[in-house]
Amino acid sequence: xxxxxxxxxxxxxxxxxxxxxxxxxxxxxxxxxxxxxxxxxxxxxxxxxxxxxxxxxxxxxxxxxxxxxxxxxxxxxxxxxxxxxxxxxxxxxxxxxxxxxxxxxxxxxxxxxxxxxxxxxxxxxxxxxxxxxxxxxxxxxxxxxxxxxxxxxxxxxxxxxxxxxxxxxxxxxxxxxxxxxxxxxxxxxxxxxxxxxxxxxxxxxxxxxxxxxxxxxxxxxxxxxxxxxxxxxxxxxxxxxxxxxxxxxxxxxxxxxxxxxxxxxxxxxxxxxxxxxxxxxxxxxxxxxxxxxxxxxxxxxxxxxxxxxxxxxxxxxxxxxxxxxxxxxxxxxxxxxxxxxxxxxxxxxxxxxxxxxxxxxxxxxxxxxxxxxxxxxxxxxxxxxxxxxxxxxxxxxxxxxxxxxxxxxxxxxxxxxxxxxxxxxxxxxxxxxxxxxxxxxxxxxxxxxxxxxxxxxxxxxxxxxxxxxxxxxxxxxxxxxxxxxxxx
Amino acid sequence: xxxxxxxxxxxxxxxxxxxxxxxxxxxxxxxxxxxxxxxxxxxxxxxxxxxxxxxxxxxxxxxxxxxxxxxxxxxxxxxxxxxxxxxxxxxxxxxxxxxxxxxxxxxxxxxxxxxxxxxxxxxxxxxxxxxxxxxxxxxxxxxxxxxxxxxxxxxxxxxxxxxxxxxxxxxxxxxxxxxxxxxxxxxxxxxxxxxxxxxxxxxxxxxxxxxxxxxxxxxxxxxxxxxxxxxxxxxxxxxxxxxxxxxx
Ligand SMILES: Nc1ncnc2c1ncn2[C@@H]1O[C@H](COP(=O)(O)OP(=O)(O)O)[C@@H](O)[C@H]1O
Ligand SMILES: [Mg+2]
Numbered sequence: 001x002x003x004x005x006x007x008x009x010x011x012x013x014x015x016x017x018x019x020x021x022x023x024x025x026x027x028x029x030x031x032x033x034x035x036x037x038x039x040x041x042x043x044x045x046x047x048x049x050x051x052x053x054x055x056x057x058x059x060x061x062x063x064x065x066x067x068x069x070x071x072x073x074x075x076x077x078x079x080x081x082x083x084x085x086x087x088x089x090x091x092x093x094x095x096x097x098x099x100x101x102x103x104x105x106x107x108x109x110x111x112x113x114x115x116x117x118x119x120x121x122x123x124x125x126x127x128x129x130x131x132x133x134x135x136x137x138x139x140x141x142x143x144x145x146x147x148x149x150x151x152x153x154x155x156x157x158x159x160x161x162x163x164x165x166x167x168x169x170x171x172x173x174x175x176x177x178x179x180x181x182x183x184x185x186x187x188x189x190x191x192x193x194x195x196x197x198x199x200x201x202x203x204x205x206x207x208x209x210x211x212x213x214x215x216x217x218x219x220x221x222x223x224x225x226x227x228x229x230x231x232x233x234x235x236x237x238x239x240x241x242x243x244x245x246x247x248x249x250x251x252x253x254x255x256x257x258x259x260x261x262x263x264x265x266x267x268x269x270x271x272x273x274x275x276x277x278x279x280x281x282x283x284x285x286x287x288x289x290x291x292x293x294x295x296x297x298x299x300x301x302x303x304x305x306x307x308x309x310x311x312x313x314x315x316x317x318x319x320x321x322x323x324x325x326x327x328x329x330x331x332x333x334x335x336x337x338x339x340x341x342x343x344x345x346x347x348x349x350x351x352x353x354x355x356x357x358x359x360x361x362x363x364x365x366x367x368x369x370x371x372x373x374x375x376x377x378x379x380x381x382x383x384x385x386x387x388x389x390x391x392x393x394x395x396x397x398x399x400x401x402x403x404x405x406x407x408x409x410x411x412x413x414x415x416x417x418x419x420x421x422x423x424x425x426x427x428x429x430x431x432x433x434x435x436x437x438x439x440x441x442x443x444x445x446x447x448x449x450x451x452x453x454x455x456x457x458x459x460x461x462x463x464x465x466x467x468x469x470x471x472x473x474x475x476x477x478x479x480x481x482x483x484x485x486x487x488x
Numbered sequence: 489x490x491x492x493x494x495x496x497x498x499x500x501x502x503x504x505x506x507x508x509x510x511x512x513x514x515x516x517x518x519x520x521x522x523x524x525x526x527x528x529x530x531x532x533x534x535x536x537x538x539x540x541x542x543x544x545x546x547x548x549x550x551x552x553x554x555x556x557x558x559x560x561x562x563x564x565x566x567x568x569x570x571x572x573x574x575x576x577x578x579x580x581x582x583x584x585x586x587x588x589x590x591x592x593x594x595x596x597x598x599x600x601x602x603x604x605x606x607x608x609x610x611x612x613x614x615x616x617x618x619x620x621x622x623x624x625x626x627x628x629x630x631x632x633x634x635x636x637x638x639x640x641x642x643x644x645x646x647x648x649x650x651x652x653x654x655x656x657x658x659x660x661x662x663x664x665x666x667x668x669x670x671x672x673x674x675x676x677x678x679x680x681x682x683x684x685x686x687x688x689x690x691x692x693x694x695x696x697x698x699x700x701x702x703x704x705x706x707x708x709x710x711x712x713x714x715x716x717x718x719x720x721x722x723x724x725x726x727x728x729x730x731x732x733x734x735x736x
Contacts, residue, residue: 390542391580391639395594395646396570405593409584 008324035241038106044079044086047105048072049093051450052183053207054266055111055231058447060282061272068269070203071109071231073262074128074253078233081249091357091437093159094181095343097122100236102347104354107246108234111201113163123235123243128250129259130230132202133164133220136190139213145197148221151175157186157195163229164199167222182446188455190215203263207270211453279461282448289444290465292358296430296440300365301423307370312377313403326374333371339432341368346436361433369426376418380411413484420477424470441465492551493518493650493681494539499548501534508534510705512548516650521682523692523713526702527728532685535702536654539683540572541565553649570598573643577655579635581627587614587638588623591645599646606645613641617671633664637671644675651675653684687732689717701725
């Protein structure tokens with residue numbers, strides 16, 4: 001019987017999920033009021049991944065951080081021409097297109113090449129900048145890789161899903177192409193000789209070479225049509241009116257060669273960043289990251305335990321429906337990756353109600369943790385002797401009072417170490433929320449890496465910070481465990 | 489109050505395919521002390537648990553103060569249950585609270601007694617079982633005999649009309665049995681209606697009105713203590729009593 005109920009509920013969950021996904025898909029075919037919406041709102045919301053200088057990056061001046069770069073200037077110009085205010089949201093590069101598909105932003109900008117694959121899911125403006133392609137190599141290899149011809153059969157890195165990735169595969173004979181998500185990781189791979197060369201846009205390559213004497217660049221030698229490749233702005237499908245309006249600004253940008261001006265100003269900002277690349281200089285970034293990581297973990301711990309208790313009590317309910325619901329929920333959550341859940345809450349549920357990234361992250365991590373905590377609590381309740389229930393019942397206590405005063409306090413004492421482990425893993429696992437742009441420690445780590453051109457040091461700092469957090473929490477938990485033992 | 493506090497008619501209890509209690513009949517009058525004896529596995533605990541419906545009878549009726557418990561549930565069952573106290577072989581004190589809190593919890597939560605009143609009652613009862621100085625101790629710091637006396641006081645805190653005891657002294661070291669039986673004898677003398685599963689013949693002889701002998705899920709004999717221990721009629725009872733006298 002239990003199985004049947006469970007099966008039915010799981011089918012319902014699947015159904016709801018599909019409906020939500022369906023709702024996202026059907027949004028695309030709605031009537032085009034994209035331009036009207038932006039004008040009515042008075043705000044143009046753009047989303048970007050600020051770890052790609054000189055296109056977009058964060059600048060750290062006087063302890064305050066700001067997103068700047070050529071793309072930001074392009075977006076500012078667009079917003080000004082439309083007569084609206086520009087609002088910048090930041091997010092992982094992988095999430096940019098999903099963000100506009102699900103209406104989290106009006107447009108995505110970030111050196112995005114309008115490849116055919118991408119054109120299937122989003123609309124693009126005209127190309128506003130075409131910087132050309134190049135390869136980064138290690139300075140010590142300049143004689144080995146004098147030109148692209150020498151790259152035959154070499155190991156070449158590129159950002160997964162980008163133009164550079166496809167070109168390296170198609171145009172460099174015998175090359176092994178290794179894809180990674182972040183250009184900072186790719187540069188590190190190059191410097192540690194995991195790859196021989198890195199396919200990257202020319203402006204980025206120039207920025208790296210300027211800031212790192214151990215790197216050199218060589219021209220790609222690709223012959224590409226300037227109207228096909230370059231950076232364009234992405235919009236949700238069916239945003240013709242907005243795309244047309246933006247294209248008018250792009251025409252001006254090209255005519256007046258504004259990108260040259262924008263790049264020059266980006267270069268100045270980059271100098272500000274690299275004047276002092278010591279990690280101390282970036283302590284505000286790390287501090288903010290630690291603050292958010294702790295905040296998310298605390299909130300998720302609180303609601304995780306709350307959800308866990310409710311689920312555990314449902315498992316002990318007389319109602320088959322409650323039991324089935326609790327079992328299905330737990331199985332569903334445990335059977336899907338946290339990363340997918342985070343994206344589902346932000347982008348999926350976000351279609352129905354617009355939840356900010358931080359709150360979405362907290363919700364997803366809490367929901368996830370709740371399922372695990374429920375299992376721990378269930379074990380804890382089962383570990384309380386049967387005689388306790390009998391004594392409570394014989395005194396006439398209600399089931400609720402029995403749980404509250406007798407069973408749960410003992411259960412919690414038994415499972416304290418297991419709960420402690422769960423909280424510690426929350427600190428580590430919550431790092432996944434950086435993919436939707438929550439500014440936790442991992443997110444800040446990536447920003448600092450992009451800004452300072454130092455690949456390893458920020459990773460080391462983040463590692464130490466994570467360790468400090470978990471270490472202190474472990475001590476704290478042990479202290480309270482000792483105290484509880486003392487109390488009988 | 490009715491003269492028959494507890495009345496059991498044709499009670500039977502099955503666990504799955506196993507019939508553990510078979511056609512049990514009996515009455516307990518106000519102020520009576522009934523001792524239940526019998527070999528391990530006879531169904532004594534199950535019988536006792538059927539009396540306050542910790543176990544739901546399969547058929548038959550269990551009347552408490554005229555109301556058939558087998559047909560009530562929810563709030564009404566809780567109300568009737570609080571009028572019966574129960575003491576267990578393994579004490580079952582709540583280890584997460586002090587002795588005082590063990591005694592105060594049910595009066596406050598079930599009887600809606602005020603904190604102050606519950607505390608007053610609790611301290612009074614602890615004095616009665618000779619443990620007033622242990623009010624703030626946790627159960628784990630008490631000896632077995634002390635824990636069982638606290639358990640008795642906890643049941644009494646609800647001011648029950650009937651007390652059920654399931655082998656209250658069989659988990660105790662021999663030197664502690666006396667202190668617990670003393671408290672129980674006091675209770676009996678004060679007129680408490682009691683059903684006690686025990687093999688303590690001395691206790692039965694001094695306070696019981698009747699001794700019921702159970703085996704294989706049946707009550708095979710009901711007699712006065714003297715008759716039961718000196719001259720049992722049933723062969724199984726004879727055999728069983730021979731063994732416990734030998735063991736002494
Ligand atoms: N919850 C239960 N489920 C199944 N069988 C039980 C349960 N409780 C007791 N029994 C069985 O009922 C029989 C009588 O048990 P019990 O009443 O504890 O006997 P006694 O107290 O006389 O030793 C035993 O065979 C025991 O295994
Ligand atoms: Mg028993």
